Amino acid sequence: MKLLVTGGCGFIGSNFIHHILETRADLQVVNLDSLTYAGNLENLKEVEADPRYEFVKGDIAGADFVYALFERQSPPFDVVVNFAAETHVDRSIHSADEFIRTNVVGTNVLLKTAMSFETQRFVQVSTDEVYGSLGSTGRFTEMTNLAPNSPYSASKTAADLLVRAYFKTHGLPGIITRCSNNYGPYQFPEKLIPLFISNILEEKEVPVYGDGMQVRDWIYVGDHNRAVEAVIDKGVPGEVYNIGGETEMTNISLTRLLLEKLGKTKKLIKYVKDRPGHDRRYAIDCSKIRKELGWEPAVSFEKGIQRTINWYESNREWWSNIRSGQYLEYYKKQYGDR
Numbered sequence: 001m002k003l004l005v006t007g008g009c010g011f012i013g014s015n016f017i018h019h020i021l022e023t024r025a026d027l028q029v030v031n032l033d034s035l036t037y038a039g040n041l042e043n044l045k046e047v048e049a050d051p052r053y054e055f056v057k058g059d060i061a062g063a064d065f066v067y068a069l070f071e072r073q074s075p076p077f078d079v080v081v082n083f084a085a086e087t088h089v090d091r092s093i094h095s096a097d098e099f100i101r102t103n104v105v106g107t108n109v110l111l112k113t114a115m116s117f118e119t120q121r122f123v124q125v126s127t128d129e130v131y132g133s134l135g136s137t138g139r140f141t142e143m144t145n146l147a148p149n150s151p152y153s154a155s156k157t158a159a160d161l162l163v164r165a166y167f168k169t170h171g172l173p174g175i176i177t178r179c180s181n182n183y184g185p186y187q188f189p190e191k192l193i194p195l196f197i198s199n200i201l202e203e204k205e206v207p208v209y210g211d212g213m214q215v216r217d218w219i220y221v222g223d224h225n226r227a228v229e230a231v232i233d234k235g236v237p238g239e240v241y242n243i244g245g246e247t248e249m250t251n252i253s254l255t256r257l258l259l260e261k262l263g264k265t266k267k268l269i270k271y272v273k274d275r276p277g278h279d280r281r282y283a284i285d286c287s288k289i290r291k292e293l294g295w296e297p298a299v300s301f302e303k304g305i306q307r308t309i310n311w312y313e314s315n316r317e318w319w320s321n322i323r324s325g326q327y328l329e330y331y332k333k334q335y336g337d338r
Contacts, residue, residue: 030073124175217246
């Protein structure tokens with residue numbers, strides 16, 4: 001079986017490719033990534049020589065390019081897994097343009113092309129942020145109304161609705177996954193956990209939005225990718241599957257935990273002005289994927305966060321290169337200028 005994985009040089013996508021190549025001898029992977037600022041080829045240098053893996057630089061919103069990529073495949077792609085997305089909420093608040101181009105136009109290009117080549121399965125990797133914000137009780141189910149509150153989540157909602165429309169109108173076998181907050185190795189250090197870990201390691205302040213009482217459900221990236229694999233193998237076209245780690249925590253509690261584990265004091269906490277439209281609470285009900293596909297999270301938060309801290313402690317060069325911009329040099333050595 002041949003997979004097209006889009007956005008495979010990003011955090012979740014690169015972890016997914018590592019997982020698939022390590023555990024599935026029956027799969028080939030083509031990784032299509034435009035290498036924006038968050039795409040890092042160093043995430044996958046360990047698999048570059050694997051004959052089952054191919055990297056292709058390109059933009060999912062480029063219709064002619066994507067069509068040509070599908071056309072030259074022999075055998076053809078059996079499955080498309082769309083991880084490619086602009087994801088950072090703060091950036092979407094500053095400017096939504098790239099989010100619309102990649103998350104909406106790009107998804108439409110992939111859907112249209114997959115339909116033309118009769119792709120057997122299209123997995124859209126989405127987010128729980130499409131559901132909006134919860135109160136102090138309850139959880140998001142697959143039937144929860146979509147109510148995005150940021151340009152980022154609005155663009156992901158639009159993409160999800162396109163997948164639904166292509167399934168309903170054209171019969172394209174699309175499946176949507178909506179996952180809670182991921183953490184783990186290779187996460188770009190603008191996101192909360194890697195930003196805070198790296199700042200703490202350098203004894204820099206950690207910026208906490210508002211009162212820090214926003215609640216998130218955290219899942220280790222490996223558990224997320226096992227869920228995506230289960231959807232590829234057993235998911236039902238037209239369905240939505242929520243994926244969660246069932247670990248709710250306030251941002252301030254998480255911040256204090258990281259400080260404690262790294263042996264630093266609360267003096268590094270800096271409260272900053274809250275993000276506009278900041279969702280107060282997310283929580284995922286993942287009983288459907290448990291019951292129907294037999295998946296469940298395997299890594300506890302305690303084990304996962306310690307594993308993550310250890311990785312960032314052992315890979316200072318990786319995140320230091322990103323902060324300095326040096327990580328771009330690896331691409332230049334391999335492929336020339338971007």
